[in-house]
Amino acid sequence: MRKTVKFMFLFLTVLSLAILTACTNSDSSTKGGGNEGDDTKGEATKTEDGKVSIEFWHAMSGTGQTSLDEIVANFNESQEQYEVKAEFQGTYEESLTKLRSVGGTKDAPAITQVFEIGTKYMIDSGYIEPIQKFIDKNDFNADELEQNILNYYKVDDELYSMPFNSSTPVMIYNKDAFKEAGLDPEKAPETFSEVIDAAAKLKKGEMYGFSMLTYGWFFEQLLATQGGDYVNENNGRTGDATEAAFNSDEGRLVFETLNTMNKAGTFGNFGTNWDDIRAAFASEKVAMYLDSSAGVAGAIDTAPFEVGVAYIPYADEVKRNGVVIGGASLWMSKGIAEEEQEAAWEFMQYLTTPEVQAKWHLDTGYFAINPKAYEEENVKEKWAEFPQYKVTVDQLQDTVPGYATQGALISVFPESRQQIVTALEDMYQGKDPVEALKQASEGTNRAIEVANKTKK
Template sequence: MMLRRSALAGLMAAAFSAAPALAQQKVEVQFWHALSGVLGERVDEIVKRFNVSQDKYTVVATYKGNYDEVINATIAAYRAKKAPQIVQIYERGFMSMLLSGAIVPVQDLLTEKKKDVDFGDFIKPVASYYQYKGKLMSMPFNSSTPILFYNRAQFEKAGFKEPADTWGELEKQLYTIKQKGAAECGSSLAGDYFWSLMENYSTVNDQPWGTKSNGYDGLDTQFVYNKTRLVGQVTRLQKWVNDGVIQIAGQGLSPEQLFTSGKCATFFASTAAHGGIEKAKDLPWSATYLPHEADLTAHNSSIGGATLWVMKGHRAEEYDGVAAFLAFIASPDLQLWWHKVTGYVPITNKAYQLAKAEGYYKQSPTREIAILQLNRGTPTANSQGFHFGNYTQTTFALREEMESVFANKKTPQQGLDDAVRRGNEILRQFEKLNAGKY
């Protein structure tokens, strides 16, 4: 007991004496993120690489819980004037962060610090999502887009080579698969279906989600997705749920498991799901593009994920460190590595070209689908992204209404109407609070 205590004391003394020595030499940059497990280890690896690559700055990465918890921790820290220099915030927090008055725009910072980052090289739907007045506000970090994973064997068993590329044809296939008993269910509903099957349905089919170019042209935007083709999509989803063609996993079970265990034949999910699906044993899977409506041209899909925001109120030399770290993250080599080890898309075309040049997509062709789908055509006002305030809150209202639709308590039209009504109230509140700031 005594021995152990003195050993501990010795350790602590050593730690305390070492710390000031380091601090004198290097400027510390705090980086809060929301990636746990394997992804968290990858983040630590990036930070380690950066810290070894130079001797002026030390980046300290801290896992602060999920995205909601990170934004909450950031707000609390900011109010206590103890905010970190860099935080990772999900795409839905864009407008809240932009108008918070608590951030430093990333492109301005990197230009001021004369960092060599080619801002024109970012993949278009990535750049357009995080731009304000033509400038990047935060550094794209982990970006993904939904694609369609499917079970090859089950499609073949039902007599199909691969999933059809239109919704109407795919629907027939999924019903056949279920009827022929090739699989118990046609598809597994992902937890973020509002993103993969609704928002992305709208971007791919060029349907507006809100007025004012999905909120890009003003805070007085209104949701209009209850008056677009999305109503048809939701009607289709409700029918699938009722017929058991799509299965909802529910709390305590991951939707991905329903696909990887072979229970369901398809899975509309983020390309970042590659990691988990590749690990599944004896699963004859493949992937393809999201379907589109037969009478409409397919446009680019939209991204999801998170970016790195720089917080206000720190010292100049700390911002030097921040700029150096962000430039490091945007570098093609690092992006290539990140793309390969995580399943996220490379955020710059240079990194994409590098991956292509080294033949990466020859060995894993499905990894290229996401980026090809994102690069399809020029983003339109409906497919460039979503700039709505309080977007987590409005999305929650939509999800609640969708749950009522899935339970047949509301018709698709009623559910979407109610979601739009609730969403618009939340948008008005955001507009009132931020009047004149956008």
């Protein structure tokens, strides 16, 4: 495990430096800028029958890719002007690396799917045309979309990309184990202290009470729901962040809560692999764990017991703030032909329709970016059968808007997340939680400092 973590840290460090290098090769002085005075290039690519043909680079695999391919095919059949070609590019990191070689030129894909922590980089890259330009030009009513999803991708009230596959974390738990432990199966623990107490009661034989994937995203969420910022400058939303802010009372509470359960033997450490922690839950090796809302369907399908879904826990001393959006959004390329941009915009609008979003939600478990999708009959029927799905949406819509839940903007997020992973692993091996978190903060500060110097 330690070798894997060190390799990942090296990989993400190299990736972050590569991204920073890319920033120096573009005009990052203007948001969404780059390639001054050269908004579009060349003529549009067309099919034999005259349709404008565009490429859509994505990182969806499995059921996500299957659903996406069907959606693209339906769009292509729905009109006669445009043809979208969906092309799988590997992981988010691999896709972004490929984009760097063609970004801002006529050879760039019209649409690229980029994970949420790539938002700051994409804005500064010079590769993109802000979606706000097309919203304003076409009087598109973005207010119809889910506001707590839009909030992440808005910077200075401008929407730079179109949200697509959006998710948040949830608490998933074994209702049968709750009953056996004398706990109410219809009421999951809500606060950190309640999680600690419940984990102790649920620990039985080889079953741990609680677990959390060793992944920075979950730390960010447990920080945000307390109202804690990840970096300064209001989470990088009112200026470029210059240092980490997570080495705070809120951040220490998260580490100390996990450390308390780990020392008590009620916390199960299943590492960094999503499949491993999900398999542990299905095989009754852990009774409660944090997962993505997109993982709910899989948990219900594979578990041989009744599955419960609840909001993520928060500190006893504060009010619940809510969750930060994860997943990815779709970015419009700058430098391609105007007709190709128009084709991309038509496809993006198609993706936001209630019917398409209902399909996407039911196929994948991701949120519908258009809440009207939840009024579709097929969604109502699914929710009636599996009310766990509705819990994920309720948590999102109950989120209190603010800088904490809007999410942080930093260009070196991958490296910072790896700092958190290393800190958690060190803590589970016996390192003082306060010292471990401090180390992650210092590592993040160094990465931010390099990024800001390079940008200048």
